[in-house]
Amino acid sequence: MGTTFHGPSPWPHITRAIRVRGPRHAAIAYLGEDAPTLLPLRAGDLLVVNASRAAVRAHVTSPIALAYYVEAGVRVLSSPNLHANVIATSRRAVIGSANASHSSTIADEAVVITDDPEVVAAARTFIDGIDEITEVDQVFLDNATTEWQIGRSVPIPGVGGRVRAELDFLPARVTRMFLRHIVEYEPSATEQQTWATQAGRSSASTGGPAATYQLEWFRLDDRRARLERGDVLIFTDDNEWIYPPAVVNSDAIAIPHTHRAFGHLLLVRADLQPVSVADAEQQLANLGHPNPRLTTDHRIISASLRAALLRLWNL
Incomplete structure (x- = not known):
């Protein structure tokens, strides 16, 4: 294998x-x-992690992840001075x-x-020599959960959030993403009126230059296919093009004179271009x-795949 460099999205390489x-x-x-x-x-x-009170309160180290590893039989230790990976x-x-976090999968990271x-021996010696160690046991987890609940998220690139110089487009954490095929249909006059009314009410809250951020309408005919504000949709058409992400920007909006249909407003960036499915x-x-x-409509469960899809548009 030798020595290899991986960036800016190294997590698939690390995991393997x-x-x-x-x-x-x-x-x-x-x-x-x-x-x-x-x-x-x-x-x-x-x-070994930094599960100090400050790290947990800032929501950069999750008690849920700590508990998972402990229950899996991993020996978990906390050091308040740790900043290495x-x-x-x-x-x-x-x-x-x-860091091992969703935020790290959407930040520009690098590893060797x-x-x-x-080098392997030196890395092992470094890890085994970390001091000021506390064993993460059930008492530690209970205290960490309490600290998490009274804390708040602090945006740190690659750690607990994303920092942007412009209007937020994607949620700070993209946890729900769906792939959907575009379905062509002719909206009724009632649906067009509903869409126009709702878009007018929402436009003031979206902000940003009109040339960059736009609202689009998305119809669903099955209320069981629930979407939430902040969900991200990736659309494809006939397996030829894959379109930039759209973010659900409204609660479900009932469409009059239909039995089950409803719609959502989607926030899109007009400056992003579609990518061919083959290139993607x-x-x-x-x-x-x-x-x-x-080629299949589904919810994208893998956090690393979600991050990889967003990277198609450098998001």
Whole structure:
């Protein structure tokens, strides 16, 4: 393997590199709730994190993730001074900036992965030598849960949020994303009036230059297919083009004179262009997702795939 550099989206490479036998030792400063999908540790592994009161209150280390690892048999330790991200397996070392969080998957991160024996040994020594250690047990988890509940999220790039210089478009954390095929239909006069009325009410709250941010209308005919504000939709048409993300910007709006139909306002960026499905599949494969299922309507569960899809438009 040698030594390789991975950025700006290294998590698929990290996850693959550490799927090996033997105990893994990891020092990862901050953990999001979805850390176990990025950092698949098991019984016998060691995980050192910064689960200090300040980190938990700032919502950069999640008690849910801590509890998952403890229940899985991982030995979890907390060090308030930890700010490094280092993983050592029996054959590889991963050294870089990436925390185990959704925010890290959408930030520009970088890691070096190497099988150099000296570097692997040095990484292991570093992790085993971290001081001011507290064992994460049930009492620790109970206290951490209390601190989380009284704290608040602090936006730190790659840790607990995203920092943007312009109007927010995507939610700070994209936790629900759906792939949908475009269905052509002719809206009735009543539906057009409903859409025009709702768009007029909402336009003042969307802000931003009109040339960049626009509202579109999306109709659903099944109330069981519920969407929520902040959900992200990725549309494709006839397997030829995949369109930039649209964000649900309203609650469900009933469409008069229909039995079950309702609509949502979607916030879109007019400056983003569609990508061919073929190009998208190639880019996603390069990011570690060779089978993204772009031809099937579904909810995208994988946090790393969600991040990879957003990277098609550098979001």
